[in-house]
Amino acid sequence: MSDDHHEQEPDDHGHHPHPPSDLEARALALESLLVERGLITSEAVDRVVRTFEQDIGPMLGARAVAHAWVDLEYRKLLLAQPKEALTRLGITQHQAEELVVVENAPGVHNVIVCTLCSCYPWMVLGLPPTWYKSAPYRSRVVIEPRGVLREMGLELSEDVEVRVWDSSADIRYMVLPERPAGTEGWSEERLAEIVTRDCMIGVARPAVPAGVA
Amino acid sequence: VNGVHDMGGTHGHGAVAVEKDEPVYHEAWEGRVYGMLRGLLRAGLFNLDEFRHAQERLPPAQYLESSYYERWLAALELLVQETGAELRTESLPERRVEPRFKPGDRVVTKNLNPPGHTRLPRYARGKHGVVGSVHGPFKLPDTNAHHLSLDWEPVYTVVFEAHELWGEQAELRQTLSIDLSQSYLEEEP
Numbered sequence: 001m002s003d004d005h006h007e008q009e010p011d012d013h014g015h016h017p018h019p020p021s022d023l024e025a026r027a028l029a030l031e032s033l034l035v036e037r038g039l040i041t042s043e044a045v046d047r048v049v050r051t052f053e054q055d056i057g058p059m060l061g062a063r064a065v066a067h068a069w070v071d072l073e074y075r076k077l078l079l080a081q082p083k084e085a086l087t088r089l090g091i092t093q094h095q096a097e098e099l100v101v102v103e104n105a106p107g108v109h110n111v112i113v114c115t116l117c118s119c120y121p122w123m124v125l126g127l128p129p130t131w132y133k134s135a136p137y138r139s140r141v142v143i144e145p146r147g148v149l150r151e152m153g154l155e156l157s158e159d160v161e162v163r164v165w166d167s168s169a170d171i172r173y174m175v176l177p178e179r180p181a182g183t184e185g186w187s188e189e190r191l192a193e194i195v196t197r198d199c200m201i202g203v204a205r206p207a208v209p210a211g212v213a
Numbered sequence: 214v215n216g217v218h219d220m221g222g223t224h225g226h227g228a229v230a231v232e233k234d235e236p237v238y239h240e241a242w243e244g245r246v247y248g249m250l251r252g253l254l255r256a257g258l259f260n261l262d263e264f265r266h267a268q269e270r271l272p273p274a275q276y277l278e279s280s281y282y283e284r285w286l287a288a289l290e291l292l293v294q295e296t297g298a299e300l301r302t303e304s305l306p307e308r309r310v311e312p313r314f315k316p317g318d319r320v321v322t323k324n325l326n327p328p329g330h331t332r333l334p335r336y337a338r339g340k341h342g343v344v345g346s347v348h349g350p351f352k353l354p355d356t357n358a359h360h361l362s363l364d365w366e367p368v369y370t371v372v373f374e375a376h377e378l379w380g381e382q383a384e385l386r387q388t389l390s391i392d393l394s395q396s397y398l399e400e401e402p
Contacts, residue, residue, distance in 0.1 A: 034249060034293070116219060134229065142336065146387075151228060162387045166392070167392065169351060
């Protein structure tokens with residue numbers, strides 16, 4: 001791992017940019033033990049770290065959504081057989097859990113959560129943001145979804161049905177948001193840029209940037 | 214376990230704090246912890262249900278005060294200590310059950326309060342819902358988390374009206390879909 005500081009050096013002047021924490025020391029000790037026992041290799045850990053920093057993230061889900069917006073057949077496939085649909089786009093690092101794509105429609109809004117831990121569709125969205133794993137979101141979005149969404153900047157009108165999906169077993173969810181008006185004729189690449197992680201969790205809607213015709 | 218991890222519908226946790234442009238890992242050690250977890254699951258030192266249950270077994274105050282990866286680190290340390298970092302070789306009894314329900318069936322969740330692991334959230338116990346879809350079979354977490362047996366069961370996405378779960382506090386026009394193992398469900402009488 002990056003080691004830009006000295007392990008045991010006391011930080012006696014308060015200028016240390018990154019004092020070694022107790023947690024970091026514990027993680028290092030655990031990794032050393034597990035490597036010594038032959039259970040893991042540091043190279044494999046490096047690869048996981050890098051993969052989720054570089055290769056797997058919300059840009060994958062956004063590509064699938066943008067493609068589904070321009071290709072009706074693909075949209076049907078994404079809803080019916082999500083992993084098959086992702087494979088067609090070259091997205092092949094699939095998680096073991098089943099993936100279900102739920103679609104927003106006029107009058108229907110979907111939002112995902114895991115109240116018991118932090119289940120998340122990492123194969124299309126990468127690792128979850130801290131707020132998704134936090135007590136406020138996990139406790140509240142199931143009992144007051146409109147209130148939570150409003151706080152997060154998404155106001156749903158009263159006639160919209162809210163469907164909350166609590167990922168409590170071996171199924172992971174991704175929201176297929178609605179394509180916003182004003183994006184007619186856009187390329188898939190341009191469409192994918194407005195499909196944010198939060199849109200695919202269901203706490204935001206894709207927005208056309210202000211000033212764009 | 215009826216633990217603090219089972220947060221659905223509990224009060225007092227405050228507003229959702231969103232960090233703008235959040236990095237994938239805040240500290241390098243967090244990525245190491247994530248990588249170690251994946252490596253150990255692959256090696257078979259423990260399974261994902263055991264890992265979840267290890268977090269649930271942390272003292273409640275520690276669970277709530279710890280950051281996410283801090284909790285993971287504590288759970289990994291606990292499991293490594295308990296297993297002695299030795300891989301298990303024994304094979305577990307395996308069971309399969311026939312699906313009992315189909316989409317559209319009305320079901321009621323059992324009122325289970327096991328001291329061990331379960332994935333039936335407290336807010337959904339003893340509640341009436343409708344089977345939306347059928348998945349699996351998957352290993353029942355309640356026995357898998359204790360390395361007792363491999364109980365392959367269908368999992369049903371059960372749709373509940375918010376009013377059934379939250380009574381008069383429910384927001385209007387809301388449903389909750391929860392994925393539930395067959396063992397958690399009974400036919401609606």
